[in-house]
Amino acid sequence: MSEFLYLYRLPADSPELPGSAQNLQLRLQKWTEWFKELEARGTLKVLGHPLQPSGAVVADGGKTVLDGPYAESKDIVLGYSLVQAKDLAEARAIAGGCPVLTYGGMVEVRPILQM
Amino acid sequence: MTAALPDEHFFRRESGRLVSTLTRMLGVHNLALAEDAVQETLAAAVEVWAFRGVPENPSAWLMTAARNRAVSLLRRERTARRFAPEIGRQADADGIDAGPETDVAHLPPPLRDDELRMMFSCCHPDVPEDVQVALVLSLLAGFSAQELAGAFLVSLAAMEKRLSRAKKVLSGTPALFELGARDFEARLTAVQRALYLLFNEGYHGASPDAAVRLDLCREAMRLVALLIGHPPAATPATHALAALMALDAARLPARVDDAGDLTELARQDRSRWDTRLIAQGLELLEASARGERVSEYHLEAAIAATHALAPSAEETPWADIVEIYDALLRLRPSPVVALNRAVALAEQMGPERGLAALRSIPGAERLVAYPFYPAALGELELRSDHVVEARKQFRAAHRLARNPAERTFLERRLAECERRLASGATSSSPSPPRPR
Numbered sequence: 001m002s003e004f005l006y007l008y009r010l011p012a013d014s015p016e017l018p019g020s021a022q023n024l025q026l027r028l029q030k031w032t033e034w035f036k037e038l039e040a041r042g043t044l045k046v047l048g049h050p051l052q053p054s055g056a057v058v059a060d061g062g063k064t065v066l067d068g069p070y071a072e073s074k075d076i077v078l079g080y081s082l083v084q085a086k087d088l089a090e091a092r093a094i095a096g097g098c099p100v101l102t103y104g105g106m107v108e109v110r111p112i113l114q115m
Numbered sequence: 116m117t118a119a120l121p122d123e124h125f126f127r128r129e130s131g132r133l134v135s136t137l138t139r140m141l142g143v144h145n146l147a148l149a150e151d152a153v154q155e156t157l158a159a160a161v162e163v164w165a166f167r168g169v170p171e172n173p174s175a176w177l178m179t180a181a182r183n184r185a186v187s188l189l190r191r192e193r194t195a196r197r198f199a200p201e202i203g204r205q206a207d208a209d210g211i212d213a214g215p216e217t218d219v220a221h222l223p224p225p226l227r228d229d230e231l232r233m234m235f236s237c238c239h240p241d242v243p244e245d246v247q248v249a250l251v252l253s254l255l256a257g258f259s260a261q262e263l264a265g266a267f268l269v270s271l272a273a274m275e276k277r278l279s280r281a282k283k284v285l286s287g288t289p290a291l292f293e294l295g296a297r298d299f300e301a302r303l304t305a306v307q308r309a310l311y312l313l314f315n316e317g318y319h320g321a322s323p324d325a326a327v328r329l330d331l332c333r334e335a336m337r338l339v340a341l342l343i344g345h346p347p348a349a350t351p352a353t354h355a356l357a358a359l360m361a362l363d364a365a366r367l368p369a370r371v372d373d374a375g376d377l378t379e380l381a382r383q384d385r386s387r388w389d390t391r392l393i394a395q396g397l398e399l400l401e402a403s404a405r406g407e408r409v410s411e412y413h414l415e416a417a418i419a420a421t422h423a424l425a426p427s428a429e430e431t432p433w434a435d436i437v438e439i440y441d442a443l444l445r446l447r448p449s450p451v452v453a454l455n456r457a458v459a460l461a462e463q464m465g466p467e468r469g470l471a472a473l474r475s476i477p478g479a480e481r482l483v484a485y486p487f488y489p490a491a492l493g494e495l496e497l498r499s500d501h502v503v504e505a506r507k508q509f510r511a512a513h514r515l516a517r518n519p520a521e522r523t524f525l526e527r528r529l530a531e532c533e534r535r536l537a538s539g540a541t542s543s544s545p546s547p548p549r550p551r
Contacts, residue, residue: 019154019157019158020257020258020259020261020262021126021129021157021256021257021258022126022127022257022258022262022330023259024126024157024158024160024161025121025123025124025125025126027161028126028160028161028164031161031164031165032164032165035165035166047166048166049166050162050163050165050166050167078162079162079165099165
């Protein structure tokens with residue numbers, strides 16, 4: 001078993017708004033079901049957290065502090081989870097069911113470096 | 116950490132409640148900002164709740180979050196200095212701490228009046244009736260412009276234009292409609308009308324999506340219940356309107372099947388009618404009899420009740436129904452009412468009389484795009500054994516059909532014509548043409 005970090009990403013210019021109340025309701029249902037399923041399968045190692053869309057970036061040995069994520073970044077990270085899977089192929093396959101994909105987002109799947 | 120997932124209409128209800136309360140607090144000129152704040156709050160709630168589960172009191176959670184979001188949006192605006200203290204003061208007056216770290220537990224319940232006041236604001240006399248309906252759905256039920264465009268069969272651009280024009284009218288007033296205002300009664304009439312049209316759009320409307328139409332009916336019933344809950348708005352006409360909705364909605368399980376296809380009244384399986392809604396409708400109808408004035412809603416509810424109480428299609432007291440339609444025509448002359456009366460008359464006196472009545476409807480040209488007019492002609496022609504003429508009418512109706520359910524319904528009638536033509540049979544079918 002290996003561990004993988006899922007980064008849930010949404011393009012900054014995604015036409016997420018205006019969504020309807022009903023779409024949001026469905027979205028919540030899908031996310032809840034998805035996490036529940038991961039949990040039931042023993043895939044979910046750490047549920048993780050949602051992230052605020054903006055914060056700060058500290059760079060240049062601390063001399064530069066920017067508001068928000070990198071300005072050149074084309075998408076924002078909505079949140080992250082830690083999962084375990086047999087290999088990258090399986091981790092990718094599982095990520096294919098993530099609800100973020102249904103509204104223009106993506107899942108970045110990154111193996112945790114093992115040495 | 117997790118309360119149960121909110122019921123399937125939770126976001127709809129909350130959206131209306133939040134927009135109404137924020138608009139009351141910020142003033143109607145900040146309507147767009149209130150909408151943005153609510154939209155962003157609901158989207159963020161989905162992300163947070165997905166991870167952390169739904170909080171114990173999701174409504175209070177949303178109200179706090181939306182208000183905080185509105186405050187920060189206001190601060191971001193250049194006029195922040197002028198308005199931010201204002202919302203702070205207003206919030207204090209409501210017993211709400213406007214600070215960004217408000218403790219959810221200390222929030223008072225939001226005023227139920229806010230939604231009512233928003234509903235009355237939407238029915239502004241300078242906003243056309245059909246736009247009032249769209250506006251109610253947008254502001255009180257969280258429908259997106261895209262969904263509304265689909266429900267009313269107009270382009271997205273056209274719907275956006277209508278909504279923004281209407282919101283401009285609303286923004287011209289400083290505050291939400293005061294429920295104690297002098298023109299309360301006149302505005303109540305407009306609100307009843309808008310909810311009636313909303314329900315009808317769901318029941319007979321053009322949207323190709325059966326689930327959307329069902330949603331419209333449900334929203335109309337939820338909003339009319341708000342009126343009933345506010346004594347000055349709970350007039351006999353309001354009760355009659357609620358009765359009409361309950362009695363019509365009671366037939367929905369038999370009227371629309373799982374595929375969204377329509378079954379006309381005469382062929383509906385009456386055991387599938389919702390007896391709870393029928394009982395509720397009859398009770399409301401009784402409550403509506405307090406006043407002296409008979410409204411069009413009283414008459415329409417009486418027709419629906421007559422159908423609901425008939426043990427079978429054959430035992431429907433058509434003479435009574437024709438009589439009520441006559442009263443309705445005197446009260447609100449309309450080609451659609453005349454069409455329904457003609458159909459009832461055909462049941463009572465035979466298809467020839469019905470056909471004659473259909474052909475002499477005053478203002479029938481206004482029915483030119485209404486598929487149920489040629490469909491009614493077709494049905495009565497078919498019953499008079501004029502199968503070729505019937506087919507012609509059904510074809511015309513089919514061309515006017517606005518959604519797959521109507522098309523499928525008319526295709527079945529066309530197939531019946533073909534079958535009769537092929538067999539030369541002359542059996543007559545007792546179905547009224549309009550799937551009421």
